[in-house]
Amino acid sequence: MVVKNKDAGNCNLCGVCNLTCPVYKVLQKESAGPRFKAFLTKKQEYKEVFFLCTQCTACVQSCPARINIEHLSIRAEMTKKGFETPANKIMRENIKHYGNPFGEIKKGRKIKQYYT
Secondary structure (H helix, E strand, O other): OOOOOOOOOOOOOOOHHHHOHHHHHOOOOOOHOHHHHHHHHHHHOOOOHHHHOOOOOOOHOOOOOOOOOOOHHHHHHHOOOOOOHHHHHHHHHHHHHHHOOOOOOOOOOOOOOOOO
16 A cells, blocks of 8 residues: 655644654754754744754654655755855855865865775
């Protein structure tokens, strides 16, 4: 049986999603977790916290109601309206100018390998 994802309007704010969210685990702030983002989405209030998401979908996978907060479309709409974080702006400029999110890669710079 395929279970379809539902939008944040159907969220009952139980908080199960916070338990699996890597951002919430690191920052330990309710305002950084998916439950708070669902709350804001229900109120149609979009803030900087929507940029605090890794898009890992752990929240959707753990949610008993299969709620999916559309972070990417919310971020795109916020950016279109002129709001973005300084880090997001730098990343977009780097992609535009250098073709990557990190900026200019200088000759001779070694890239650390994290795998063997």
